Amino acid sequence: MSELNSSTTALSPEQWYASWFDTPYYHILYKERNYREAQLFMDNLTQYLNLPEKAKVLDLACGRGRHSIYLSQLGYDVTGVDLSPNSIQEASKNVNKNLRFEVHDMRQPFPAQFDAVFNLFTSFGYFDEDEDNFKTLQAIHDSLSEYGFGVIDFMNVDYVLHDLVPEETKTVDGITFHIKRYTDAKYIIKEIRFVDQGQDFCYYEKVRMLSLEDFQAMMERAGIYLLDIFGDYKLKKYYKKTSERLIMVFK
Template sequence: MAWYEELFDETYLATYDPLLTAEYTSEQVDGLERLLELSPPADILDMPCGQGRHSIELARRGYRVTGVDLSAYLLDVARRRAEEAGLREEAVEWVRQDMRDFRRPQAFDVAINLFSSFGYLEDEAEDARVMAAFYESLRPGGRLVMEMIHKYWLIRSGSEQVWVETPGAFTLERVRYNVLTDRTETDRVVILDGGRVERRRFSIRQYSLVELARMAREVGFELAGAYGTLNGEEPLTLESRRLVAVFRRP
């Protein structure tokens, strides 16, 4: 089983959920609206959508949202949270599917791929299938927003060890950058309440803007902008910790 088929479970939520607050998510969606000069109604594809934090906030603001993810566990969490937020059942469509296989020709105005959710797959050809899925699912003039850790910042920072303490867990990570594969290799140990220990290992291909834009161009996209923040207020520089790329389907 591939790592991305088992990583996104209760241990993932125990590590990240307390850090990804509703206020932070709302600020990110504010930034997305500024970046794209976006307002409802619009059809938005959130892929992968995880526990639904962006999908739910977008639907709350009046957008028509489809959230796609492979994790049945996270989609169940997303459905429950959408209901708790008072959203109508039809406000967000939840789809369990591999990103490579999702196709809905020219159905969306905007697609989003946020929080370093690209590069999970086994090689660049498989990542390119995801890029093609986004392209095929957007209408002419539609835009794709990708937000991830900035490869050059990551290379300069080198290997690191990360300790994260949250109310439900204590997480230890060792992150190493493999210069031969351009992938970060992460060993994670999560100590949950009650003393249960879960170990995870995962590998993510890191793309520079040039590499990402080349892949996007090969499926038909054009680069519409590159920034260091999701709201587009900071240009992308070597010092930028995050990479935000906007692609447009002609």
């Protein structure tokens, strides 16, 4: 990795999620995310789970609430939580009687129980300590009601590594983002550099390369029963080498 000049604002990959997610630049870079695809996933998932009318749903690491907002429109009672105060502030503009948002660390069980806890769009595996990732899984399990379902929608590591784009440039809202992707022994890392108003910035995304087998080992340790595995947002069968996603449903 190249050296940063003295005027660059650089954030270490350590605890990257606490800084990068809380900046407006994160939302600028990803503003073109496919909202229709997210809605179709929620349609498919809630139909598969056969959630009761007005079921209580926790959207864990909700960001600005795109899944939470749509779930509330489907008639569910939704709580969206995220570590980023700025994201929660933005999401809270959509609050209604069936939708609320709170700042919350996903390593901690939420002080309520839910019919479903959704952890979506690779919002797992952020932490440097394996025990913190295990605590997150345990917290999801502890937040489920007796008949509740947990869902983790994670990247399929084999698929991502096969198609990893080492470098790309993307211009959004007049800002040119220079993106590098690489791996180390445990992580897929994305380095994001750009200039705005004459200042250089550098942020990171860093996610553990967790396989299905890694999740199964954590689930066994936590006393979690893995019910089903899907490979995409249409809930098609999971294939280790070719599926785009690793979507796990558990109790």
